Amino acid sequence: xxxxxxxxxxxDAAVQKRIDPSTGRMDRSGEKNLNPYDTHAIEAAMQxxxxxxxxxxxIVAVTMGPESAVRALHKAVSxxxxxxxxxxxxxxxGSDVAATGYALAKVLxxxxxxxxxxxxxxxxGECYTIGAVVAEHLGMPSLTQxxxxxxxxxxxxxxxxxxxxxxxVQVQTPAVISVGDxxxxxxxxxxxxxxxxxxxxxxxxxxxEAGIDASQVGADGSKVVCGDFKAPPAKSAGTIIxxxxxxxTVEKIVAWLDERKLI
Amino acid sequence: MANILVYALHYEGAINKNSLGAxxxxxxxxxxxxxxxxxxxxGEGISDDVAAGLxxxxxxxxxxxxxxxxxxxxxxxxxGKLFETGDYQYAIFGGGLxxxxxxxxxxxxxxxxxxxxxxxxxxxxGQLVAERPILxxxxxxxxxxxxxGIIIGRLNAFEARESGGSATVxxxxxxxxxHAQQATMVQRGEQRGADVDIEGADVLVAGGRGLGKAExxxxxxxxxxxxxxxxxxxxxxxxVDAGWYPYAAQIGQTGKTVAPKLYLAAGISGAIQxxxxxxxxxxxxxxxxxxxxxxxxxSDLGIVGDLxxxxxxxxxxxxxxxx
Ligand SMILES: Cc1cc2nc3c(=O)[nH]c(=O)nc-3n(C[C@H](O)[C@H](O)[C@H](O)COP(=O)(O)OP(=O)(O)OC[C@H]3O[C@@H](n4cnc5c(N)ncnc54)[C@H](O)[C@@H]3O)c2cc1C
Ligand SMILES: Nc1ncnc2c1ncn2[C@@H]1O[C@H](COP(=O)(O)O)[C@@H](O)[C@H]1O
Numbered sequence: 001x002x003x004x005x006x007x008x009x010x011x012d013a014a015v016q017k018r019i020d021p022s023t024g025r026m027d028r029s030g031e032k033n034l035n036p037y038d039t040h041a042i043e044a045a046m047q048x049x050x051x052x053x054x055x056x057x058x059i060v061a062v063t064m065g066p067e068s069a070v071r072a073l074h075k076a077v078s079x080x081x082x083x084x085x086x087x088x089x090x091x092x093x094g095s096d097v098a099a100t101g102y103a104l105a106k107v108l109x110x111x112x113x114x115x116x117x118x119x120x121x122x123x124x125g126e127c128y129t130i131g132a133v134v135a136e137h138l139g140m141p142s143l144t145q146x147x148x149x150x151x152x153x154x155x156x157x158x159x160x161x162x163x164x165x166x167x168x169v170q171v172q173t174p175a176v177i178s179v180g181d182x183x184x185x186x187x188x189x190x191x192x193x194x195x196x197x198x199x200x201x202x203x204x205x206x207x208x209e210a211g212i213d214a215s216q217v218g219a220d221g222s223k224v225v226c227g228d229f230k231a232p233p234a235k236s237a238g239t240i241i242x243x244x245x246x247x248x249t250v251e252k253i254v255a256w257l258d259e260r261k262l263i
Numbered sequence: 264m265a266n267i268l269v270y271a272l273h274y275e276g277a278i279n280k281n282s283l284g285a286x287x288x289x290x291x292x293x294x295x296x297x298x299x300x301x302x303x304x305x306g307e308g309i310s311d312d313v314a315a316g317l318x319x320x321x322x323x324x325x326x327x328x329x330x331x332x333x334x335x336x337x338x339x340x341x342x343g344k345l346f347e348t349g350d351y352q353y354a355i356f357g358g359g360l361x362x363x364x365x366x367x368x369x370x371x372x373x374x375x376x377x378x379x380x381x382x383x384x385x386x387x388x389g390q391l392v393a394e395r396p397i398l399x400x401x402x403x404x405x406x407x408x409x410x411x412g413i414i415i416g417r418l419n420a421f422e423a424r425e426s427g428g429s430a431t432v433x434x435x436x437x438x439x440x441x442h443a444q445q446a447t448m449v450q451r452g453e454q455r456g457a458d459v460d461i462e463g464a465d466v467l468v469a470g471g472r473g474l475g476k477a478e479x480x481x482x483x484x485x486x487x488x489x490x491x492x493x494x495x496x497x498x499x500x501x502x503v504d505a506g507w508y509p510y511a512a513q514i515g516q517t518g519k520t521v522a523p524k525l526y527l528a529a530g531i532s533g534a535i536q537x538x539x540x541x542x543x544x545x546x547x548x549x550x551x552x553x554x555x556x557x558x559x560x561x562s563d564l565g566i567v568g569d570l571x572x573x574x575x576x577x578x579x580x581x582x583x584x585x586x
Contacts, residue, residue: 098370098377126397126535127379132335132367141336141445144364147504157449161500161517162360164274164452165510167333172445182504216374223376224412228405232396235561238547242554243568250576253548254584256564260546262466262525263490263584 001151001173003045004060004111005081006104006118006130007038009072013123032068034075037119039186044179045117046080046187048151058082060111064092064104074197078189083201085111091207094219096226097125101133103217106210108138115156116176120145131178142176143169147183265352265389266298268345269322270338272361273304274452276313281357283320284421288384289355290321290428295386298352299323302430305341306332311432318430320423328435333451335364336443343372344437352411353391355384358418358539360517366415375411380535382420399557400535418516418539456509459495466494466525469514469541470502473530473551473570477507482574483529489581490525497521499537515540529570533558550574 012031042061049056061076061084063069073084087107095103108116116138121128128144135142148159156171160180171177189197207214215221239256243249257263267289272279289300302322304314307329314325326345330337342354342365354369356362363379370377382403383394393406393414406412461467468490470483480496487494498508500515514521516536526544531537533549533556541547542561549562550570559565566573 096376097367097379098375101367101371124398128363129367129370129377129379132364133371135336135442136339136368136371139440139442141442142364142368143446145360160360161504161510162333162451163272163279163517166453166455167451168449168453169334170447170449175445180504182501223370223374223409224378225407225409226404227407230403232400232403238559238561238563238565240554240559240565240567243566243573246568246572246576249566249568249573250580253564253566253573253577254580256548257525257581258584262546263581 001048001054001056001114002058002060002111003048003056003115003117004062004108004113005038005041005045005076006116006134007042007061007063007072007076008035008122009033009063009065009069010035010123032071034072035119035123037121037123037181038076039079040179040181040183041117041119042076042079042081043184043186044149047184049080051151053151054153060085060113062104062107062111063087064100064107070202073202075189077200078193078197079187081200083203085203085205087205087207087210089207091214091218094222095217096222096224097127097129098133099217099222101130102137103207103210103212104130105134105137106212107205108134110210114173116140116174118176118178120178120180131176135176138174138176140174140176141171143171144178145180146177147180149177149179149183265296266350267293267300267353267355268342268351269300269302269355270342270362270365271302271304271317272357272359273306273309273313276310278313278317279357279359280423281359281416281418281421283357283423284419285355285357285416286317286320286322287424287426288416288421290426292384292386292391296389296391301326303328303338303342303345305330305338314432315430318428319425321426321428322430323428325430325432326435327432328437330437330439331448333361333448334446335361335368336446337439338365339368339372340439340443341435341437342369344435346373346411354413356415357421358416358516362415366413370413373411375413376406376408377413377415378406379415380417381414382417384414419520454510455503455506456511459509459511461495461497461512462519462521464493464495464521464523466490467497467521467523467527468494469497469499469526469528469531470508471499471528471531472501474502474507479530480508482570486527486574486578486581489578489585491585499531528558528562529574531558532556533561
């Protein structure tokens with residue numbers, strides 16, 4: 001089995017995310033990191049490889065992003081991927097979800113994986129949808145939010161929470177699965193793996209090499225035009241108590257509740 | 264003329280409340296752009312009554328297709344075929360997991376634009392414009408579509424309104440694509456954990472991953488017990504998925520929507536998917552040790568501190584206050 005894991009570089013959680021009003025795009029300056037949700041996808045791939053139910057020949061990390069996104073690939077490799085691919089091209093800037101999914105599907109087509117894994121959401125874009133777009137282009141079955149996955153020669157038995165409770169779905173491979181963050185506890189990379197990450201094979205692709213139609217990507221190829229950023233209706237800020245002396249804090253909470261006749 | 268197509272999710276003979284909201288919203292918007300709202304129901308043995316019932320919410324036509332339930336790709340096949348043969352410019356989905364999956368798959372198939380987590384839709388120059396809060400609800404962006412547009416609502420964004428209309432029901436025969444047949448539902452809607460009832464509670468003490476372990480819920484149980492009367496314990500998805508607390512107590516996008524008099528959140532970060540299920544609570548109190556936790560942005564009273572220190576003392580104080 002060959003597994004491709006889609007990973008993305010996102011602003012570090014501690015960085016205040018903002019939109020650049022002049023371009024309508026995310027301001028991507030500042031500290032960045034591998035999307036934390038994607039570490040669960042890499043871990044899921046590693047557990048399949050180590051689980052022994054099926055033989056995993058290779059785990060390939062794939063990203064689409066600017067030059068700097070190579071760091072997300074290094075992190076993915078330090079967590080266990082065997083090699084990585086970076087789709088990077090000026091023409092991709094400003095791609096919307098549909099264009100990003102199309103471009104990633106083109107890269108995956110060349111790789112012919114048996115399983116594509118991805119995170120439940122990107123920490124910056126929060127679209128939850130790349131998996132379904134990629135699957136449609138590849139003509140593969142797909143599920144999102146999977147929190148348990150048993151792999152066997154017959155395919156994947158997946159569990160996830162949907163609107164009416166937990167669903168169990170049997171999926172044939174090749175398939176595209178986005179994993180929920182409850183699926184596993186990602187490991188930490190060893191120092192040796194971090195040091196070795198840059199030595200693993202890394203392939204850089206421009207859109208032409210991936211067979212991507214330039215008219216379908218980038219801001220021009222995207223079908224959604226975003227703009228008019230505005231602030232949400234102001235909500236009066238709540239009262240904040242820093243807990244220093246807990247007895248005092250509790251007294252304040254009770255007084256607050258009392259005032260509103262909540263006790 | 265441009266019509267709007269809406270997917271109506273159903274389970275055990277009842278249409279999902281968010282789908283009803285999407286139908287109402289589509290009917291309103293179709294009226295403004297001079298088209299009609301049509302709905303699609305996909306499943307096994309759906310009765311004509313269930314399908315026709317969507318007429319009361321503003322659909323003028325309902326398509327019924329026989330295909331596996333609870334999976335997205337058969338729905339993409341059905342809606343894709345309708346777009347091919349009918350005069351549709353937009354598709355609208357209520358909030359929910361399947362709406363996200365179907366909407367995204369359909370956007371790929373139709374080469375359309377897609378926006379998710381939409382909280383409002385307006386008409387400008389005969390075209391739909393969708394509003395979506397981004398970056399942890401700190402900003403709202405608007406989406407316009409170059410051609411066809413797919414709009415996926417945020418949970419509870421669209422209100423279901425009965426308009427008293429009626430719909431014709433048409434049965435649709437669709438050949439499923441091969442990938443839509445490669446996933447099969449083994450079991451749907453399994454309820455994990457005890458069947459607790461939280462919807463009528465006046466006071467909800469909700470716990471999240473910050474409780475540290477399943478046993479941590481005892482702190483919430485104790486506090487709810489101290490409030491007595493009509494109080495109960497609720498949970499986030501993170502802890503339900505981890506098996507710490509029953510699914511029936513989950514608040515949020517794939518859980519319950521509640522609006523108690525008091526919602527006290529302990530060890531909950533306040534993710535959007537949680538917020539959508541509890542933001543209408545009359546009073547929101549949050550205890551979190553991280554001063555930057557998003558939940559403080561929509562709490563009425565926020566306490567920055569360790570719940571393990573605060574909850575036991577608060578329980579004692581509430582008990583004492585109650586006498
Ligand atoms: C499609 C989809 C649907 C979803 N549906 C739902 C849903 O229905 N309901 C839902 O809740 N979520 C849902 N989620 C998940 C949601 O995105 C969050 O992952 C989840 O709500 C986080 O739960 P949490 O707050 O318990 O955990 P975390 O986000 O891990 O937060 C734990 C918090 O506890 C605090 N903490 C830790 N220790 C302490 C301590 N000792 N004292 C005080 N504070 C402490 C931390 O600072 C942190 O803020 C959904 C996600 C997706 C993508
Ligand atoms: N530019 C990208 N390159 C590679 N993978 C991506 C990219 N954007 C999103 N993904 C994957 O898709 C998942 C869901 O992202 P999103 O739909 O943006 O919330 C992420 O967790 C990643 O696994």
